[in-house]
Amino acid sequence: MSTKPSEYFNEIMRFVRFITSCVGFDVYDPNYHFNAITITVVVLISMYFIFTISTIAKEFHGNWMFMIQASAMSGSVVQACAKIYMGVSSAPTVSKLYIQMQHNYTHFEKEEDERYSMVLMRSCQKLRRFLTVVGVSYVVGPLGMILAAVLGSIITGKLYLIMHFHLPGIDLNTEWGAWATQGLHGTCIILGGLGLYTGDMIIIVYLMQSFVYADILQLKVDRLNVLSNKQENAERHLEASAQLIDIAKWHQTYTRFIDQCNDMFSVLVSVQVTTSAVCIVITIFSLLTSDWLGGYCYFCVLVPNMYLYCILGTILENCSEKFMYELYNISFYNLNPSQQRFVLFMLAKSQQPGAILLLGVMPLSVSSALQVGQRTRAQSVNGICICIYL
Numbered sequence: 001m002s003t004k005p006s007e008y009f010n011e012i013m014r015f016v017r018f019i020t021s022c023v024g025f026d027v028y029d030p031n032y033h034f035n036a037i038t039i040t041v042v043v044l045i046s047m048y049f050i051f052t053i054s055t056i057a058k059e060f061h062g063n064w065m066f067m068i069q070a071s072a073m074s075g076s077v078v079q080a081c082a083k084i085y086m087g088v089s090s091a092p093t094v095s096k097l098y099i100q101m102q103h104n105y106t107h108f109e110k111e112e113d114e115r116y117s118m119v120l121m122r123s124c125q126k127l128r129r130f131l132t133v134v135g136v137s138y139v140v141g142p143l144g145m146i147l148a149a150v151l152g153s154i155i156t157g158k159l160y161l162i163m164h165f166h167l168p169g170i171d172l173n174t175e176w177g178a179w180a181t182q183g184l185h186g187t188c189i190i191l192g193g194l195g196l197y198t199g200d201m202i203i204i205v206y207l208m209q210s211f212v213y214a215d216i217l218q219l220k221v222d223r224l225n226v227l228s229n230k231q232e233n234a235e236r237h238l239e240a241s242a243q244l245i246d247i248a249k250w251h252q253t254y255t256r257f258i259d260q261c262n263d264m265f266s267v268l269v270s271v272q273v274t275t276s277a278v279c280i281v282i283t284i285f286s287l288l289t290s291d292w293l294g295g296y297c298y299f300c301v302l303v304p305n306m307y308l309y310c311i312l313g314t315i316l317e318n319c320s321e322k323f324m325y326e327l328y329n330i331s332f333y334n335l336n337p338s339q340q341r342f343v344l345f346m347l348a349k350s351q352q353p354g355a356i357l358l359l360g361v362m363p364l365s366v367s368s369a370l371q372v373g374q375r376t377r378a379q380s381v382n383g384i385c386i387c388i389y390l
Contacts, residue, residue: 005123005124006102006105009102012124012128013028015131016028019197019201020198020201022198024037025084028098032091042084045084051168052074054165066164068290070165072282072286072295073163075275075279076279076301077192078275080192080199082268083196083202086265086268087199087202090263093260093263093264094206097206097257097261104209104216115219116219119219122211123212130208134304138196145297146190150186160291162182163188167180207261207313208315211315213253213319213323217250220243221326225329244343251327255349258353259354262354262356269309269358270358272308273310274359276305280302284299287299307366307369310368313356313363316356321353324347
């Protein structure tokens with residue numbers, strides 16, 4: 001017996017919810033609230049900032065490059081804080097939209113037209129591939145940082161720290177102290193990668209649903225065109241009118257979905273894109289002026305981080321355009337005047353498609369991210385040059 005689209009989707013979501021539960025942020029649960037794991041994560045992030053600031057204060061006069069490298073690593077922690085804020089503040093909306101997505105799969109897989117099940121399965125496959133690719137980047141990056149620092153320390157006999165904070169009371173000049181610090185750093189890197197992946201999964205799951213909405217609309221329009229060609233009696237006329245109203249409701253559902261996603265994710269995507277752009281500049285500067293072995297792998301994490309949401313924004317933009325084009329595909333001249341006026345109203349509404357706003361002013365896409373990245377990098381380079389001359 002073949003797997004139903006709803007079962008496939010629930011299988012993917014079981015994996016997603018397992019990962020989010022590991023860091024205490026299963027916001028898909030309608031009864032979600034802070035738990036012991038959540039509090040532990042918040043405490044660990046707070047300790048990271050405290051230890052990093054105290055270490056920078058101690059090391060700054062002897063090695064000012066240490067501060068630059070620590071600033072690059074702190075960008076990911078800022079992103080983690082933004083994802084925690086998004087998850088906690090938007091938990092009711094996240095769980096509500098999750099129930100809506102489940103309903104879409106269970107409802108449309110029952111349609112007699114097999115194409116509905118096909119587009120739902122295709123959407124699940126795209127979602128699974130996207131989650132896998134992003135997950136691999138979060139495995140390769142942190143493990144590469146750990147291996148580079150550990151192997152570099154063993155081969156050269158010089159201590160290369162994975163992260164940029166020292167533990168109070170532990171002497172790095174002793175072998176035990178050095179490896180204890182490395183062990184804690186490695187644990188923090190792995191947990192940090194898992195936490196960042198958790199935040200990304202939430203956005204990926206929701207924005208990838210735009211494929212479902214666009215493909216379902218296409219099938220609804222095809223059905224309307226079939227009915228509009230056969231309006232020879234009152235019954236067919238009523239069926240075509242009902243299908244047209246159903247299309248309008250589906251368009252409204254998609255518009256509300258995008259607006260809710262923008263309310264949830266706009267702050268997070270702005271923080272992620274800008275901090276990643278700044279951290280890329282700082283990391284490149286550190287790699288050119290110091291011996292930070294883990295920086296190469298960290299750079300490989302920053303670049304996907306910057307463009308991940310931008311690619312999702314472009315996907316959303318393309319699906320919104322598909323919505324508009326499918327409305328243009330309605331057999332307009334086969335409709336009666338009242339139905340035509342209804343279609344014209346929908347076309348007018350579709351001319352301003354919903355989008356996730358970057359920095360609250362521009363639609364999230366790869367092109368807008370390039371603009372933000374260029375301006376951010378220019379300002380960052382100026383700031384670094386000023387620090388050098390001072």
